[in-house]
Amino acid sequence: MAVHEIVMENEQAWRPDTDTRKGLLQIWQVMKECIYRGTHTPGMLPGGLEVKRRSAELNKRLLKGQPYSNYEGWLEAIRKGGNDFTYILDWVSCFALAVNEENASFGRVVTAPTNGAAGVIPAVLQYYIAFCDGNKEEKIMQFLLTAAEIGSIFKKGATLSAAMGGCQAEIGVSSAMAAAGLTDVMGVQRQVLMAAEIAMEHHLGLTCDPIGGRVQVPCIERNTMGAIKAITASQLARQSAPDYAKVSLDAVIKTMWDTALDMSHKYKETADGGLAVNVPLSLPEC
Numbered sequence: 001m002a003v004h005e006i007v008m009e010n011e012q013a014w015r016p017d018t019d020t021r022k023g024l025l026q027i028w029q030v031m032k033e034c035i036y037r038g039t040h041t042p043g044m045l046p047g048g049l050e051v052k053r054r055s056a057e058l059n060k061r062l063l064k065g066q067p068y069s070n071y072e073g074w075l076e077a078i079r080k081g082g083n084d085f086t087y088i089l090d091w092v093s094c095f096a097l098a099v100n101e102e103n104a105s106f107g108r109v110v111t112a113p114t115n116g117a118a119g120v121i122p123a124v125l126q127y128y129i130a131f132c133d134g135n136k137e138e139k140i141m142q143f144l145l146t147a148a149e150i151g152s153i154f155k156k157g158a159t160l161s162a163a164m165g166g167c168q169a170e171i172g173v174s175s176a177m178a179a180a181g182l183t184d185v186m187g188v189q190r191q192v193l194m195a196a197e198i199a200m201e202h203h204l205g206l207t208c209d210p211i212g213g214r215v216q217v218p219c220i221e222r223n224t225m226g227a228i229k230a231i232t233a234s235q236l237a238r239q240s241a242p243d244y245a246k247v248s249l250d251a252v253i254k255t256m257w258d259t260a261l262d263m264s265h266k267y268k269e270t271a272d273g274g275l276a277v278n279v280p281l282s283l284p285e286c
């Protein structure tokens with residue numbers, strides 16, 4: 001069975017399939033609305049860091065004035081731009097920035113697996129919809145079921161909390177989830193866990209050091225990195241033979257947890273180390 005099939009069958013212990021499917025599509029609906037809102041909202045973020053929102057400007061630049069009035073029209077306009085590598089790369093960043101700018105300005109996001117890392121999974125799924133295989137409900141559900149299972153395995157074997165494990169637990173896990181989901185919908189079942197493993201392997205040790213304690217810098221950009229690493233990990237896994245993989249998903253989860261235990265508290269969401277102490281700021285007290 002494919003990972004998404006196992007998860008779907010497991011969910012039957014909790015609720016009928018129709019409810020699970022409805023819930024999954026509702027999750028994508030919220031993610032989609034968040035991306036669309038974020039890509040159409042310019043301005044500054046609240047919080048005193050004076051961080052400028054970038055997604056809306058990038059969206060405008062990439063679309064070069066093409067007209068549209070809703071999500072479907074926007075998607076069509078994006079597709080008209082072709083398949084150039086830098087064009088796609090810019091869009092992946094644009095989708096991820098959009099979600100995390102929404103998160104940083106009290107907008108509605110789907111916690112996946114956390115709010116700081118909420119942009120990775122929507123960005124990769126939106127990339128798949130825009131540039132790979134179209135807007136198909138079955139594939140969207142498949143992607144989310146597989147991604148959710150990978151998140152659950154990380155939660156049980158390590159942590160999803162930056163306060164316990166640094167950013168490897170947030171962006172690292174979201175990237176692994178997205179890599180697995182993407183590999184699954186690309187129809188390459190044997191490499192699903194390998195893709196998740198690769199994505200996490202190259203986030204190991206990533207610290208959490210948000211400037212001023214705001215989930216803005218480096219968090220917003222970091223979602224673009226998590227998304228592109230997920231796509232690369234999926235691509236690499238799909239071009240590789242899992243039989244020859246040296247690191248298993250179980251091994252990388254254990255390594256992530258060991259690294260979390262060794263990590264100084266300065267790098268666990270305390271804003272006491274890293275960028276948080278090396279970038280000078282003058283934030284008002286309240």
Ligand code: SF4
Nearest residue numbers: 116162167170208219
């Ligand atoms: S740096 Fe910390 S707050 Fe920011 S995304 Fe990573 S884990 Fe979340």
